[in-house]
Every structure is written in C-alpha cells, then in structure tokens.
Amino acid sequence: MSNSRRLPKEAYTDQGWLDLEFQNLFSDAWFIIGHKDDFTEAGSYRTLTAGLAPLAVIRDNEGGYSAYHNICRHRGAVLLDGESGNAGGSLVCPYHRWTYGLDGALRGVPNRTECFPGLDRSTLGLKPAALGIFRNLVFVNQLGDSDFDQWISPLRGREWPHDLSSGDVREATPLVYDLKCNWKVFVENAIDGYHLAYLHENTLGGPTPDQNLWEKAGQHMIWYANEDGIRHRLPAKIRENGRTGMIASASDPGYGGVYYLFPATLIVATPYGFSISTLHPISPSRTRLTVRHWVGPWQNTDERQNIPGFDETTGVISSDSWTEHPLDTGDFQTEDIWICEKVQRGLQSPAYEHGPLSKGRGAEDPIGWFHELLHHQTQLIG
Ligand code: FES
Ligand SMILES: [Fe+2]
Numbered sequence: 001m002s003n004s005r006r007l008p009k010e011a012y013t014d015q016g017w018l019d020l021e022f023q024n025l026f027s028d029a030w031f032i033i034g035h036k037d038d039f040t041e042a043g044s045y046r047t048l049t050a051g052l053a054p055l056a057v058i059r060d061n062e063g064g065y066s067a068y069h070n071i072c073r074h075r076g077a078v079l080l081d082g083e084s085g086n087a088g089g090s091l092v093c094p095y096h097r098w099t100y101g102l103d104g105a106l107r108g109v110p111n112r113t114e115c116f117p118g119l120d121r122s123t124l125g126l127k128p129a130a131l132g133i134f135r136n137l138v139f140v141n142q143l144g145d146s147d148f149d150q151w152i153s154p155l156r157g158r159e160w161p162h163d164l165s166s167g168d169v170r171e172a173t174p175l176v177y178d179l180k181c182n183w184k185v186f187v188e189n190a191i192d193g194y195h196l197a198y199l200h201e202n203t204l205g206g207p208t209p210d211q212n213l214w215e216k217a218g219q220h221m222i223w224y225a226n227e228d229g230i231r232h233r234l235p236a237k238i239r240e241n242g243r244t245g246m247i248a249s250a251s252d253p254g255y256g257g258v259y260y261l262f263p264a265t266l267i268v269a270t271p272y273g274f275s276i277s278t279l280h281p282i283s284p285s286r287t288r289l290t291v292r293h294w295v296g297p298w299q300n301t302d303e304r305q306n307i308p309g310f311d312e313t314t315g316v317i318s319s320d321s322w323t324e325h326p327l328d329t330g331d332f333q334t335e336d337i338w339i340c341e342k343v344q345r346g347l348q349s350p351a352y353e354h355g356p357l358s359k360g361r362g363a364e365d366p367i368g369w370f371h372e373l374l375h376h377q378t379q380l381i382g
Helices: 015-024 148-155 183-190 332-347 365-378
Strands: 030-035 044-050 053-059 065-069 084-086 090-092 099-101 106-108 130-134 137-141 175-179 212-217 220-227 230-232 258-261 265-270 273-283 286-295 316-318
Touching: 015 273, 015 365, 030 044, 030 053, 030 148, 030 265, 030 273, 044 137, 053 137, 065 130, 130 148, 137 148, 148 220, 175 332, 183 258, 183 273, 183 286, 183 332, 183 365, 212 365
Parallel strands: 175 316
Antiparallel strands: 030 137, 044 053, 044 084, 053 065, 090 099, 099 106, 130 137, 175 286, 212 220, 220 230, 220 258, 258 265, 265 273, 273 286
C-alpha cells in the first residue's frame, strides 16, 4: 500500500482521532463479553465497555440471553456493577430505583403517578445491544442490529478447536494490563511478523518472515508458523522446549496459533492454552488490556506473581512496576509491551514520519491490511 493510505501519526496521538474511532468504529464493533459457562443461572450477567458504551449480557428466566446497554433510561447511571455477577430477578438502578426485568423492560418507577404523570414505560426499556455466539463465546455489539454472522462467518471452518467447557482446561485468574500506548500500536505489533525473530530472539526466537504466515479471513487475520509447508500453532523454538501435557481437544493440527478479530480482540490458541485479549482505548496514549485465559489442568491457575510488573495492591500489570529489564524477563508479552511503549513515545515526536513497511504475509503486510480496514470502516483516511 502506498504511504498515503497509512494512518497519519495523529491517529496514534490525537484525542480527536480517538473520538472519531469511538463514533465510527467502536460504535459497531464486536467484543467477546464472556463464555456460555459464565451464565449459569437466571440473572447471571457479564459487563463490558465497548468503546464508550457500557454493555451487559444477562441470562433470562427462559435460559436465553439478553444484551443491552447497561445504562438507566432515567438519568443514565450505569446499572450492573463489576465484570460479572448475578442480578437476581430484576435490575434496580441505585439512583432512583427504576426497576427493569431481566429482559430489559421497565417495570417499576417509584412515585410514578405523581412524579411522572402519563409516563409510557414501554418506550423506556433498556436499549438493546446485539448478541452473537460462536464456539460458545458470547459476543456483543453496541449497535443493536449489527450483523454478527457476516462478521464472524469468515472464521467458520478455520476456528480453534478448544472446548472451554470440557475438563481439558481450567480458567486461570484474568489479567489486566495498563499499556502506555495507543490501542493500534498494540494491534500492529501483534500482527507484525517481522519482529518475532529479533525483538523476541530470546523468547519466541522466530519464526523469520519466510517461515511465518498471516492470512486474511474477512476482516480478521489468522497466524501460523509455516515451516516447509507445514502449519504450526507455535514457533519451532517453543515446540522444541518439550512442553508437558496437551489439551486433548486442541491436539489436532490445522488451526491457527493467533486470531486477530477486528478490531480489538486477539485470541491465542495453542495445544497448551487458550487466551482472549481485549483492548480498551482509554486515551490516545493509554490502553487497558484484559486477558482471560484457560490452561491445562496440570498448570497453575494464578501466575500473576510471576508476571513482570504485577502490582498486588492494584491487581494491574504495568511497566511502572517492572523491576528488571524487559529483555531479561524471558516473557515475550513483556518484550511486546516494552516495544509498544517505546513506539508510542517515538510516534509522539515532532520528528516522526513513517518508514517503509516490510513486504510479505510473514512480515508487515498485515499492518497494511489493518490500515485498509480502518479506512473502509471509519472513512478516516483520505
Ligand atoms: S438514573 Fe436510574 S433511576 Fe434515576
Ligand atoms: Fe511480539
């Protein structure tokens, strides 16, 4: 792609650009809000902020799911708190106690006759969000009539085989990262095949661009290590490390090691684990990354103490709390965060201008695809 189709540097540094992304991109973006097993009984819910929109999915009395905007129709207070919980039989706003059914219908308004004469409750139910289910993962979109099937269908037939409901895996304690970079810097690093053998020399150790493959799947992208025509889910160096145990449902070959789901979700699927990473832009130079992950039953489910930058008091992982050099940690995610934060600081320099992208599906072509997608989705680039 020509340099003129690349995102300008303001895309990584300006609040105005992020505001346009909230308006034009995240306003119709699918996020994974949970797994079917999170919704065990009527009233079980999970929440997520999609761009600027607090959303919730809740299991109703009939065993179905309702997805809606998690904000009260009176004065807008956020209704359900926390990432998950059980609402009981109804949703009660703590401000003036407007009460909604699990289906989102407005059921009760205190002092309705004298305070709201003539109020038509049927027009003030919670606003619907869109919901989709794929591989037992529950997806949500703030645009109530967004077409999930159109967005997800390119992954059908190429998806990961992991069965998160089976005894094969256990969920580990979720991770929260505070990243000092634009959300797109993190995406671009995740889909950049050129850096694997260099930045990660001591951890992933490759593959080099010629042994590395990103494929398009609709708006999404799938990564494989491609060695002598054989596709693997992990770089050779990691495979050779002789890992113990393997997730039974994930032992068959043929699926990708990394799935980038446009725009803000990354799934890592290997015979040893499964993770869902979600990017939440906070400001042009700050992003919250949440990671849910599942590991084999032989692995520890809380490894946070071993993650560089984990702060026990806040529960957040941040470069502010690093105690050793990132390249000495042996942790490739730490190496990635280190470089993303360095790139963000470089992008903010008045001297910054784009350098050329390396060519190839195992190099930086995916960054070009990403910019094209953003162009089509947001019409932000000329
Ligand atoms: S803001 Fe929810 S009841 Fe008033
Ligand atoms: Fe990396």
